[in-house]
Structures are given as structure tokens and as C-alpha cells.
Amino acid sequence: MANSNNRRKFMTTTLQSVGLTALGGMLWSGYTHEVKASPLVLRPPGAIKEEDFLTACIKCGLCAEACQNRDTNIDKETGEAREGTLKMAKGGDHTLIGTPYFIPTEVPCYMCEEIPCVPVCPSGALDIASVSNEKEELDINMSRMGLAIVHKESCIAFWGIQCDACYRACPLLDVAITLEYQKNERTGKHAFLLPVVQDSACTGCGLCEMACVTEKPAIFVLPNEISKGRAGSHYVKGWDEKDQERVKDAKKIKTVNERSEKEASDYLNSGDLY
Numbered sequence: 662m663a664n665s666n667n668r669r670k671f672m673t674t675t676l677q678s679v680g681l682t683a684l685g686g687m688l689w690s691g692y693t694h695e696v697k698a699s700p701l702v703l704r705p706p707g708a709i710k711e712e713d714f715l716t717a718c719i720k721c722g723l724c725a726e727a728c729q730n731r732d733t734n735i736d737k738e739t740g741e742a743r744e745g746t747l748k749m750a751k752g753g754d755h756t757l758i759g760t761p762y763f764i765p766t767e768v769p770c771y772m773c774e775e776i777p778c779v780p781v782c783p784s785g786a787l788d789i790a791s792v793s794n795e796k797e798e799l800d801i802n803m804s805r806m807g808l809a810i811v812h813k814e815s816c817i818a819f820w821g822i823q824c825d826a827c828y829r830a831c832p833l834l835d836v837a838i839t840l841e842y843q844k845n846e847r848t849g850k851h852a853f854l855l856p857v858v859q860d861s862a863c864t865g866c867g868l869c870e871m872a873c874v875t876e877k878p879a880i881f882v883l884p885n886e887i888s889k890g891r892a893g894s895h896y897v898k899g900w901d902e903k904d905q906e907r908v909k910d911a912k913k914i915k916t917v918n919e920r921s922e923k924e925a926s927d928y929l930n931s932g933d934l935y
């Protein structure tokens with residue numbers, strides 16, 4: 662009898678631990694899924710590289726609190742407080758739970774001049790230096806939360822319909838987004854006024870995405886790692902001063918694939934790449 666009781670106790674304990682392990686496994690797999698699903702998430706101004714951000718952020722919520730308490734968070738018409746830009750991720754939000762992020766179509770970043778969300782960060786996950794200008798003053802225009810991309814097929818300005826909603830919404834009008842005049846060759850009468858995002862100035866605030874009139878925004882912000890390509894070090898801009906140093910280095914390198922005896926810099930700039 663004592664033996665059968667012991668066996669039952671043993672079985673119960675074993676099943677409990679198997680159950681707990683399975684539950685732990687499910688939770689862990691849910692957790693890792695959330696972490697892996699994060700590349701599409703937009704972080705607050707000054708956020709360091711995503712993989713470093715995930716380890717640096719201590720999930721204290723101070724940035725979101727500072728954002729929610731900002732003066733601009735009051736609806737001018739109703740006088741009521743609006744939801745803040747920064748949300749703290751919950752389960753199912755497709756990013757690491759407890760980390761701050763924002764969704765432009767819900768609440769974009771209003772590019773507060775004083776950037777209250779950044780200096781309160783105690784962990785370095787939001788880097789003050791990256792949003793400071795040469796005078797070491799906080800400057801929201803330096804932030805690079807992402808890059809706005811225009812989907813030409815769904816942007817009605819590319820159909821010839823007059824629309825400048827995104828252009829008007831941009832806080833860096835004519836700097837981060839410009840309107841490009843293009844003749845309509847089909848009709849010969851009308852012109853296109855096309856929104857063009859300037860990579861060097863777009864902060865990724867998402868105000869354009871929020872303002873877009875199409876059913877699903879034809880302009881949208883993606884994190885820089887996703888939206889930007891990379892030319893690599895083989896290509897040299899002849900007109901870019903920064904590249905002059907690379908040209909000097911390139912002169913030391915012999916040509917690729919030994920297809921030519923010309924030095925690498927000549928090869929790269931000669932236009933006879935094949």
C-alpha cells in the first residue's frame with residue numbers, strides 16, 4: 662500500500678514537472694517569438710540599434726510616461742488629454758514585452774522640441790548624443806526613428822490626383838519631404854506633383870503616414886534597418902568628400918577579379934563595370 666502511494670506521488674510529481682516544463686516551454690517560445698518579431702517596430706527618438714536596444718532597455722516605462730505627460734498631448738479642440746505616442750509592449754504586440762514603441766497611424770511622434778522622452782531614460786537605450794546637434798543641444802530633427810517610404814502604386818498623387826496631405830503634415834516641410842513636378846506625358850495637359858522623401862532629413866515621426874488619405878497609407882514609416890539598402894564599400898561617390906579617403910585606400914587595392922590592370926579607384930569610377 663505504501664509502495665502504491667509512493668508510486669502515485671512520484672507519478673503526480675513527474676507529471677506536474679512535465680506540465681510545468683511544457684508551460685515554461687510555451688511561454689519561452691512565445692517570448693522568443695515576440696523578440697524575433699521586433700524588426701518592424703518603431704522605437705522612440707534616440708533609440709540605439711534594435712539588437713542593443715533589446716538588451717539595454719530596462720522596461721521602466723519612464724520614456725512613455727514622459728511622452729504621455731507632454732504638453733502637446735492635449736487635444737486643442739476638446740482640451741482633453743490624448744493617448745501618448747509611446748506604448749509599452751504587451752503580449753501579442755510583436756515585440757519584446759515591456760519595451761516602448763509607437764504606431765504612427767494610432768499616435769505618431771509629434772517631434773517635441775524638448776524631446777522629454779529621451780533624457781529620462783536611465784539605461785542608455787535612448788541615446789541623448791544621437792539627438793543632439795553640434796552645440797550639444799537637444800534637437801529632435803536629428804532623430805532617426807525610421808524612414809518614410811512612398812508606395813507609388815497606391816499614392817494617388819502618382820495617378821495625377823491632386824493630394825499633398827503627407828507633404829503638409831511633415832514638420833520638416835520642404836526638407837524631409839518635397840514635391841517634385843513631373844509632366845503628365847499621357848494627357849500632355851496635366852502635371853504630377855509627387856511627394857519625395859529625403860532620406861537625409863526624414864526623422865521617421867510618422868505624421869505623414871497618419872495624414873495620408875488612402876485607405877491603407879501609401880506613405881509609411883519603416884525602421885531604418887528594413888527601409889534602407891546598403892551600397893557597400895566597393896562603390897565610391899566621386900563627388901562626396903567623405904569618399905575621398907576611401908578612394909585613397911582603394912588605390913592600394915588591385916582590381917576585382919583581375920579583369921583589368923587599372924587601379925581599384927579608377928575601375929570603380931570608370932563606368933565600365935560589367
Ligand code: SF4
Nearest residue numbers: 728746770771773778
Ligand atoms: S518626441 Fe515627443 S511625441 Fe515623440 S516620443 Fe518623444 S515625447 Fe513622445
Ligand code: SF4
Nearest residue numbers: 718719721722724782
Ligand atoms: S526610459 Fe529607457 S529604459 Fe526605460 S522603458 Fe524607455 S527606453 Fe527603456
Ligand code: SF4
Nearest residue numbers: 831863864866867869
Ligand atoms: S516621417 Fe514623414 S512627416 Fe515625419 S519627417 Fe519623415 S517625411 Fe516628414
